[in-house]
Amino acid sequence: MATVELTFSALPAHVRTARLVATAIARRTGVEESLLDEVRLAVGEACSRAVEAHRAHCPGEPIRIELRDDSGRFEVTVSDQAPSDEIKPEQPLDLGMLSDPFATGFGIAVIAGLADDVEVFPSPKGMRIRMSWPAAPNGRLPV
Amino acid sequence: MDLKLDHRTEDGLTIVEVEGEIDVYTAPRLRELLIDLVNKGNFHLLVNMEKVDFLDSTGLGVLVGGLKRVRAHDGSLELVCTQERILKIFRITGLTKVFGIYASVDEAKEAHGKDK
Numbered sequence: 001m002a003t004v005e006l007t008f009s010a011l012p013a014h015v016r017t018a019r020l021v022a023t024a025i026a027r028r029t030g031v032e033e034s035l036l037d038e039v040r041l042a043v044g045e046a047c048s049r050a051v052e053a054h055r056a057h058c059p060g061e062p063i064r065i066e067l068r069d070d071s072g073r074f075e076v077t078v079s080d081q082a083p084s085d086e087i088k089p090e091q092p093l094d095l096g097m098l099s100d101p102f103a104t105g106f107g108i109a110v111i112a113g114l115a116d117d118v119e120v121f122p123s124p125k126g127m128r129i130r131m132s133w134p135a136a137p138n139g140r141l142p143v
Numbered sequence: 144m145d146l147k148l149d150h151r152t153e154d155g156l157t158i159v160e161v162e163g164e165i166d167v168y169t170a171p172r173l174r175e176l177l178i179d180l181v182n183k184g185n186f187h188l189l190v191n192m193e194k195v196d197f198l199d200s201t202g203l204g205v206l207v208g209g210l211k212r213v214r215a216h217d218g219s220l221e222l223v224c225t226q227e228r229i230l231k232i233f234r235i236t237g238l239t240k241v242f243g244i245y246a247s248v249d250e251a252k253e254a255h256g257k258d259k
Contacts, residue, residue: 012166012167012168013168015166015167015168016164016166016168019166019197037228040197041197041199041232044166044167044197044199045199045200048166048167048199048200048201051167052167106200106203106204106236107199107200107201109200109235109236110199110200110232110235110236113235113236114235
């Protein structure tokens with residue numbers, strides 16, 4: 001099992017860096033090219049949500065991402081330290097409900113629609129979002 | 144890639160050209176532009192997404208916010224988008240039912256003309 005860990009300050013500018021790192025490692029782990037856009041977007045959503053939560057609750061604390069190559073799966077875990085609001089990923093779409101700064105449940109809904117496998121662990125000490133995609137069993141796919 | 148924004152008015156439609164990545168970092172600039180356009184009386188907006196490389200829920204939120212603002216003035220906010228990876232995000236979130244989405248600026252202008 002190979003693991004890459006990344007921590008970053010809760011700044012919107014760093015979300016792009018996190019996306020790029022996750023996509024690069026997904027490619028190296030052997031995630032199919034056709035899934036890389038989904039990895040990029042889902043990791044970006046999870047990091048954006050974490051940045052917004054930290055900026056509201058604990059701007060000085062870092063956000064942590066673990067990227068793991070685990071027996072044929074590429075697994076990403078994004079952990080924040082902000083108290084989680086109640087999550088309602090199955091909320092029906094209501095135009096009036098959607099705020100234009102950021103809609104937390106909306107981001108989670110996008111992740112759920114993109115990742116092959118998603119688990120969300122909210123807690124008073126922060127939220128952990130674990131998502132994974134199929135990867136080549138021994139890392140990089142043969143060219 | 145950063146975000147590039149431009150806009151012009153053609154046949155009563157304000158066309159907003161967006162190029163690059165719309166995410167939590169860059170979306171505020173698009174929000175400011177849309178708010179500014181509405182404040183200046185532009186209530187029929189067409190956002191051209193054909194050169195958008197990346198869009199996340201923050202960007203969706205900005206577009207929905209823009210739609211709410213123009214609708215308050217009986218206006219419209221529609222999109223030009225044919226990129227499957229961008230359209231997928233609209234489908235996942237059900238927003239294909241909220242926005243008019245066209246294959247080209249000309250197609251959108253034609254539809255807008257018929258609605259007048």
